Amino acid sequence: MISMQGFLTGLLQVMDIWVILFIILGTTLGILFGAAPGLTASTAIAMFLPVTFGMQANTAFAFLLAIYCGGLYAGSIPAILISTPGAPGNAATVLDGYPMCQSGKAGKALTLSVMASCIGGLFSALCLFFLSPVISSFALKFGPAEYFAISLMGITCVASVTGKDTIKGLTGTLLGLTIAMIGMDPVSGNLRFTFGQPSMITGIGIIPVLVGLFAMPEVFAQTEKIGRETIVKIQEIKTDRPRFAEYWSKKTVLLKSSIIGTIVGAIPGTGSTIASWFAYNEAKRTSKTPEEFGKGSEEGILACESSNNAVTGGALIPLLTLGIPGDGVAAMLLGALTVQGLAPGPLLLVEHSEILSFFLWVLILSNILMTFMGLFGSRYAPKILSIPFRYLSPFIVVFCAIGAFASANSFFDVKAMIVLGFLGYVLKKVGFPAPTIALGFVLGSIVEFNLVRSLIVSQGSFLIFFQKPVSLTIIILTVLLTFLMFKRTKTS
16 A cells, blocks of 8 residues: 555645646646647647656646546537537537537536536546555566566457457557567567668657657648538527535436446546446436436436546556556556656556655646636637637647657657658548557557567466466456457457
C-alpha cells in the first residue's frame, strides 16, 4: 500500500501554485477542444504533449490529465446540442441528450452530463489509488515471460474490441508493431526497415507517431468538410442547478456505470466508446422505464457520461502498474512519463510512491473544476460550437509540426508525423482505427524486449512461457480470446 508519507507528498505537490494553474489551463483547454467541432481530447493531448517536455514532471502530468478529464466530458456538449458527438465516446449520449434539447431541456441535459462525468471521474480516481498498489505488488513477481504474455494479451485485446471487422483491428495492430521495429535491433544491433536512411537508424519517436496518428488525421478529415459546414443555431441555454436528492435517487445506475467504465478502461485497447455503449445498454436493460430510452431518458445520459469519464482512472491502472496503456490517451501519457525519465511498471510505485497520490489529487481537482466550468459556462457553449474549423486548422498543423520537431530537434520527425498523418487518415477512411496502430506501436517494444529477454534466460527455449503458471494462464486466456474474436467475425 502507498505510505502515508507518499500520500502527503503527493498532496503537497498538487498544492504548488504552478500545478494548480496548469490544472485550470488544462481543464479549460480540454473543454474547449472537446466541445469544438472536429476536435477531441486526444487531439488536444497530442498537440500539447511536446509542450510538456520543458516542464517539471508534476506540472506536465497535471496539465495532461486535466486536458484528459475536461475533453472526455466536453464531447457531450455538441452531442446534446447539435446531435454530433464531440468524440466517439459521447456517441451514445446523442440518443437521449438531443431529444431533451429538442424538448427545451438543453440546460437539464448539460447538467446531467457534467454531474455524471464528475461522479464517474472521481470514482475511477479512487479505484486507481486503492487498486494500483495491489496490482503493482503482484506484478513485482513478474519476470520477462509474464510481461511478454500480458503484453501479447494486450495486443489481442486491442485487435478484438475495434468493431465488427476484427481483421482490420488485427492488421492495424500488426502495422503498429512493424513501425515499432524500425531502426536498430535492441539486442543484436542489426538494422531493420531503415532503407539506407541514417535518420531511421534510431527508429521513429513516440511523439511523431502519436501526433501523426491522433491529431493530423482529424485535421485532414475536417478539412474535407470546409465550405460544406451547416450553420446550426442554438437557442439560449438556461442553466439547471443540480440537486443532491435527484442524483442520489439514481445512485444505482451511476455506480454501476462508473464500475463498467473503470473496468473497461483498464482493458488495453478498449476506451470510452465501448464503455459508454456497454453502460447504456446495461442501464436500459435494468431500467424500470426502458421505453423512455432514446426519447430523452435521464438515466441514459447518466449511464453514458459516468462510464465515459470513469475510463480516465481505469486506463491509468495498467499504465502505472504494468507499463501497458489502457487507451490511446494513456499511450501518450506513457510517452510523457518516458520523457520525464520515469519508467511505468510495478517499480514506479515503489521508487516514486508519491506519484499515485499526486495523480489522485490531480484527477479530483480536475473533475471538480470541470464540474464548475460545465455548470456555469454552459451558456457559452453555442459560441464554441460556432467556431469554423478553417480558423482552427492552421493553428493545429503548425503546433503539431513544432511539437514533432521539438521532440528530438529533427526535421525527420516532422516528415514522419506528416507521413503517418496521411497514413492514419487513409486507413481511417477504409475502417482501420488509429488507436490500434498507436497501441500496437507502444506495445511492440514491450513485446519484443521481453520476448528476447525470456529466450536469453531459457537459452532459446519457448517452453519458458508454458512452465510458469502466470504466463501459461495468460497465454491460455489470450488463445481463448483470439478464438472468440474470430468466431465473432465469422458470425457477423
